[in-house]
Amino acid sequence: VQDIFMSETAHYAHVILPATSFAEKDGTFTNTERRVQRVRKGIHPIGNAKPDWQITCELSTRMGYKMEYPSPKEVWDEIASLVPMLAGINYGRIEQNGIQWPCPDIKHPGTKFMHEGKFPRGLGKFFVLPYRAPAESPDKDYPLLLTTGRTLYHYGAGTMTRRSAGIIHKTNDCFVEVHQADAGELGIFDGEMVRVVSRRGEITARAEVSGKMKRGVIWIPMHFAEASVNKLTMDAYDNITQTAEYKVCGAKIEKL
Structure with a gap:
């Protein structure tokens, strides 16, 4: 496992490779508007941590294929030489401002809008x-339909966001949102700890009773390893999203 923190997942690994955070590494970052930007480290890596590209190179070399890039600039140069839509982007051009791909040659200004006016196929x-x-x-x-998701304050499994004092002040415990009518039938009160059970497992969570949910539907966030909602969900394959069907299964709520 390669990570910047000792996460819950990392405890299962035989080998843990300490990586650097964004503030400890140089390179490029491509955001969701396709803009390739320079990243410059603010501090030197702490302890034995190494940047991602260096870890990859050292692993490859030890496995028999030498990758001896002196810096991330050479890594980018190779990528640009092999990917036509990045061919016109180099460190010199993005030193001050980023460039949006596609950028097929060194004179191209970058592409602000993809498919401006029409798609390549027309409509x-x-x-x-x-x-x-x-x-x-x-x-x-x-009898309840369980669905899962994320809150405004946390990202993914919370391995980074749950380390922020400001964020955990807002929310740092697992909860289950349940419609007030369903809660009334079950004798459950807002803020009460309850057991949520499916055919695969069970977790304990705080009941959040409101009118936000549809009757018969409950919702649990995914961020809390101590009450992992995926103990309840199922791994049936969805051929459209190419992922497991984590968003729907049968469940029930029990009072503790």
Whole structure:
């Protein structure tokens, strides 16, 4: 495992490679508007931490394929020489401002808008997909539909955001959102700790009772390893998203 923190996942690894944070490494960053920008380290790496590119190079060399780049600039130069849409981007051109790909040659200014005016094929192409029922739906034993997601304050498994005092002041415990009518039938009060159960496992979470959820539907965030919602979800494969079907399964809530 390569990570900047000792995460829950890292504890399962035989080998842990300490990586650098954004503030400890040079290179480039490509954002969601396709802008390639320079990144400059603010401090030297702490302890034994190394930047991602150096870890990759050292692993490759030890496995028999030498990668002896002296800096991330040479890594970028090779990428640009092999990827036509990046061919016109080099460190000199992005020293002050980023450039948006595609940028096919050194004189090209970059592409502010992709497919401006029209798509390459003319009009856009829409696909009508047939409805496919989820692999598991609520039933008499597990009458609630469980879906999962993220909160405003945390990202992913919370391995970084749960280390921020300001963020955890807002929310730092797992909760289950449940419609007030469902909570009333179950005798559950807002703020009460409850057990959420599926065919695969169970977790304990704080009940958040409101009218935000649809009746029969409960929602749990994914950020809290001590009450991992994926103990409840299922790994049925969804061929459209090419991922496991984590967003829907049957569940029930029990009072503690």
